[in-house]
Amino acid sequence: MSSALHLDGLRKSFGKTEIIRGVNLEIPRGERHAIIGPNGAGKSTLFNLITGRFPPTSGKVRLHGHDVTGLAPFQINRMGLSRSFQITNIFPRMSVFENVRCSLLWAQGYRYSFWNLVSRSRALTEGTHRILDQINLTARAELPAGVLSYAEQRALEIGITIAGGADVIMLDEPTAGMSHSETDYIVDLIRTVTEDKTLVMVEHDMGVVFDLADRISVLVYGEIIATGSPEQVRANPRVQEAYLGAALEAEH
Numbered sequence: 428m429s430s431a432l433h434l435d436g437l438r439k440s441f442g443k444t445e446i447i448r449g450v451n452l453e454i455p456r457g458e459r460h461a462i463i464g465p466n467g468a469g470k471s472t473l474f475n476l477i478t479g480r481f482p483p484t485s486g487k488v489r490l491h492g493h494d495v496t497g498l499a500p501f502q503i504n505r506m507g508l509s510r511s512f513q514i515t516n517i518f519p520r521m522s523v524f525e526n527v528r529c530s531l532l533w534a535q536g537y538r539y540s541f542w543n544l545v546s547r548s549r550a551l552t553e554g555t556h557r558i559l560d561q562i563n564l565t566a567r568a569e570l571p572a573g574v575l576s577y578a579e580q581r582a583l584e585i586g587i588t589i590a591g592g593a594d595v596i597m598l599d600e601p602t603a604g605m606s607h608s609e610t611d612y613i614v615d616l617i618r619t620v621t622e623d624k625t626l627v628m629v630e631h632d633m634g635v636v637f638d639l640a641d642r643i644s645v646l647v648y649g650e651i652i653a654t655g656s657p658e659q660v661r662a663n664p665r666v667q668e669a670y671l672g673a674a675l676e677a678e679h
C-alpha cells in the first residue's frame with residue numbers, strides 16, 4: 428500500500444538561498460506526524476511545498492502514490508489533502524453554522540448532481556451538524572463566528588479544514604497563542620477529528636508534539652536530521668544538540 432505522503436529529494440531555493448535542502452520523508456496512512464525545528468529551519472516552507480503553495484525547485488511530492496508536484500493547492504485539495512492556516516481563516520460575520528456549511532458546500536459541490544438540490548441541501552445540513560458536533564460548537568452554531576473565543580475560532584478553523592472529508596490533514600501551529608487549558612482542549616479535538624486520518628503538523632509546543640505525534644521529524648537548516656518515535660527523537664544526541672535540549676529547557 429502506498430504511503431499517504433512521500434517527499435522525495437525536495438529542494439526549494441528563494442533566489443540564491445536554498446531553504447529546503449533535500450528532504451526525503453514517507454508518512455504512512457493513519458500516522459500523526461509532527462515537524463519540529465528551530466525558527467527559520469524551513470518548516471513553513473516545507474508545509475507550503477507539500478500543499479502546493481510553492482513549487483519545489485526540484486524533487487517530488489506524492490500524495491497516496493500520485494505525483495502532485497507542481498499542482499495548484501485546490502487540485503491537491505481535491506485529491507484529499509486539506510490544510511489549516513496559521514492565521515484564522517473564517518468569515519467573522521457569518522454564523523458558525525454557515526462557515527461550516529460553506530466549506531462543505533464547496534467540497535461537495537463537485538460530487539453532487541445539480542438535479543439533486545433537495546437531497547443535497549438535507550445532506551449539507553446533516554453534514555454541518557455532524558462537524559459542529561465533532562468540534563464541540565453545536566451550542567454556538569447561530570452566533571457570528573467573530574464573537575467566538577480564540578480557541579473556539581481555532582476549533583472552527585479545524586472544522587473547516589476537515590469538512591471536505593480529506594484524509595490527509597495538515598495543521599500549521601494549531602495551538603499557537605493558546606493558554607494551557609485551551610491547548611489541552613484543542614489537542615483533544617485534533618485527536619478526535621484526525622481519528623483514522625493522516626495528520627501532518629508543524630508545532631512549536633513540545634508538550635503538544637510529544638502528546639499527539641506517532642512520529643516526529645526534526646528539520647534543521649532545511650534538512651531532516653532525524654525521524655522517529657517521540658522516544659527515539661528525544662534520545663537522539665544530534666537532535667539534543669541541534670534543537671531539543673534548548674527547546675525542552677525553554678518549556679520549563
Ligand SMILES: Nc1ncnc2c1ncn2[C@@H]1O[C@H](COP(=O)(O)OP(=O)(O)OP(=O)(O)O)[C@@H](O)[C@H]1O
Nearest residue numbers: 441442446464465466467468469470471472473631
Ligand atoms: N517567500 C520567501 N522568499 C524568500 N525567503 C523566504 C520566503 N519564505 C521563507 N523564506 C526564508 O526561508 C527561511 C525559512 O523560513 P520558514 O518560515 O520556512 O521557517 P520556519 O521553520 O517555519 O520558521 P518559524 O518557526 O519561525 O515559523 C527563512 O530564512 C525565511 O526568511
